[in-house]
Amino acid sequence: MKKQLIRVGTIYIPVEDPTESSKWYKEKLNAKLNYLDEDKAIMDMADVSLFLVKAQGQxxxxxxxxxxxxxxxxxxxxxxxxxxxxxxxxxxxxxxxxxxxxxxxxxxxxxxxxxxxxxxxxxxxxxxxxxxxxxxxxx
Missing domain, CATH: 3.10.180.10 (2,3-Dihydroxybiphenyl 1,2-Dioxygenase, domain 1)
Known part of the structure; x- marks a missing residue:
């Protein structure tokens, strides 16, 4: 096994409302929703896991x-x-x-x-x- 970084697995993206943003990513970018709660949505898109994390003003x-x-x-x-x-x-x-x-x-x-x-x-x-x-x- 090579001891080096292989790929990007997860990207964390700040959003105001994980529910609304997950709907947008699904509808507009064809991302797949894997998990949703009030703090985050976990989406699959472009061979990477996107965590849409609740954040204010960022x-x-x-x-x-x-x-x-x-x-x-x-x-x-x-x-x-x-x-x-x-x-x-x-x-x-x-x-x-x-x-x-x-x-x-x-x-x-x-x-x-x-x-x-x-x-x-x-x-x-x-x-x-x-x-x-x-x-x-x-x-």
């Missing part, structure tokens, strides 16, 4: 040294066509999304926001190791 966003609001994480999709399709689907579902951007590196990105304003990123470049694993699973 988000996962932060401000960098240039004063720009940043997101906690970037989701990946497999290619530009998939990015454009998802961007359009998110708009149709009523999710607040930013424009598709060229940030000067490989691929393109867009940001989206959840029910309480947590900001997330989507990138059109699926990591090679993950892509290899997916192809192996499909065979």
């Amino acid at each position: 988000s996962s966003n932060f401000t960098d040294f240039n004063g720009e609001e940043r997101f906690l994480l970037t989701y990946e999709v497999d290619g530009l066509d998939a990015l454009i399709t998802l961007h359009n689907e998110f708009r149709e579902r009523g999710i607040k999304v930013g424009e598709i951007e060229n940030r000067g590196h490989a691929g393109r990105n867009f940001v989206f926001y959840d029910l309480v304003g947590n900001k997330f990123d989507v990138w059109s470049e699926l990591s090679p190791l993950y892509k290899e694993r997916l192809v192996g699973e499909e065979e």
